[in-house]
Amino acid sequence: MPPAIEKFLKKIEPPKWVLILLVICFVLRIPSFFEPYYYGDEMIYLTLGQGIRQGIPLYLGLHDNKPPLLYILAAIAGNLFWFKVILALWSTFTIVFFWKLSQALLPKNNKAIKAATIIFSLLTTIPLIEGNTANAELFFIGPIIFGFWILLTKKLSKKNVFFAGLSFSVATLFKVPAMFDMAAIVFLWLVTIKKDKKGIKEFITNVLWLAIGFLTPLLLTVVWYFLRGALKEYLVAAFLQNLGYLSSWKDQATQQLPFWVKNKSLLIRAAIVAAGLGLLAIKRKKLPTYFIFTSGWLLISLFAVALSERPYPHYLIQAIPAISVLFGLLLADKTLVQVYSIIPLTLAFLVPVYFKFWTYPTFSYYQRFLKFAVRIETQDEYFSNFRQQILRNYQIAKTVRSLTQRKDRVFVWGDDSSIYALSRRLPPIKYVADYHVKDFSTPKEIVLALTNNPPAIIVILPEGSSFVEIKSLLRQRYILLSNIDGAEIYKLINLNPTALQSLEK
Secondary structure, three states: OOHHHHHHHHHHOOOHHHHHHHHHHHHHHHHHHHOOOOOHHHHHHHHHHHHHHOOOOEOOOEOOOOOOHHHHHHHHHOOHHHHHHHHHHHHHHHHHHHHHHHHHHOOOOHHHHHHHHHHHHHHOOOHHHOOOOOOHHHHHHHHHHHHHHHHHHOOOOHHHHHHHHHHHHHHHOOOHHHHHHHHHHHHHHHHOOOOOHHHHHHHHHHHHHHHHHHHHHHHHHHHHHHHOOOHHHHHHHHHHHHHHHOOOOOOHHHHOOOHHHHOHHHHHHHHHHHHHHHHHHHOOOOOOHHHHHHHHHHHHHHHHHOOOOOOOHHHHHHHHHHHHHHHHHHHHOOOOHHHHOHHHHHHHHHHHHHOOOOOOOOHHHHHHHHHHHOOOOOHHHHHHOOOOOHHHHHHHHHHHHHHOOOOOEEEEEOOOOHHHHHHOOEOOOOOOOHHHHHHHOOHHHHHHHHHHOOOOEEEEOHHHOOOHHHHHHHHHHEEEEEEEOOEEEEEEOOOOHHHHHHHHO
């Protein structure tokens, strides 16, 4: 066990069952250390991380639609293996603080604490809802849990509330929907406020210091990107574009409708959350504080989970902490709260069913790894089980590395960013995925950019063969070197200025 984790665990003195659970979860993460480069989001994060390592400013030089912390972690990692190791260590701390938060919420119910912690640990580890992938949700739930732990176990001094706000801000700098969870503690303060001047003043003071703590890191990033000349790009990409993300899967006709019409589903969900919080507020004198807080937290996190109406399973991870606490109550509580917990848990079940969230097989994931570990399967066979094109992409990346230097630019057209991450080569444009180009640019603009700044290598994947606008550039400036399973690899021809001018004419 790494010394930092060992020192941390000695300080907080977790019981033996927590230590055993941490070991089990770490073992369950071992197969992820050997995964191939295949998962689209991770490939984008690693590519932007390479850009950071090469001094290219985020958002101005390379684009994606999240705040910077995930890309910074990818830059620190440098490759997929270390990215997964960082996730494993981060998840260890997250599990420990979830256990501590469970103790604060359920101080006299050890069985419920154990049940909640075990459910949380397993659901955020196994592949069922992408617990094995280095996505933002697995990173930001840690700071959220830590922030709640401070506010529920420490004195509500200005310092503690400020530091909790900082923690929520760190979560938001991984992904914007994390900010919604902070509303759960404000809701708790609101329903438990003392109806006198002192109580109102304390409430206002706490909210103010929470907001100051929350805004401080965000404003520092604003200053940083302003000084880097990328403020507009940062604000648009990391924050404002997320508004368009809410309706980007709706058809064109729907997007032309008035706001109230095209966002009717979103407004209905907001009304359900408001009604649920209102009911908890009305019944606050008959319900335990921990149930009010956890149920409110679940309502708010489910709203964030379903914000874009997209069925990506890792979105559900944001709601797993609250779900786990309520499941712990359902399984181990002996009061009426056990019955009450069925209501929010039913809602938690209906959301992924209604929006048809995907899930990933778990048993076969570990079964495949065991076959690979005991050498029943070769590495090529193991990799091919993840995605059909993986071996092709590895071969392309190997070819690209052999033909280029580290600073050379490479352009890949097709629905696959893994070649950038595998080859550790960056594109000559700011977009690293073809859907970025389709959303924010046009093929003509891309061809113009490639003409003005020609990459050393252009790779046209089979699914990108319809990119007809690039064919003229390929004929004039490039030579076809090889075709790997339908993927065409073109190399830039180094022409003298006279020959280049005659071609352009």
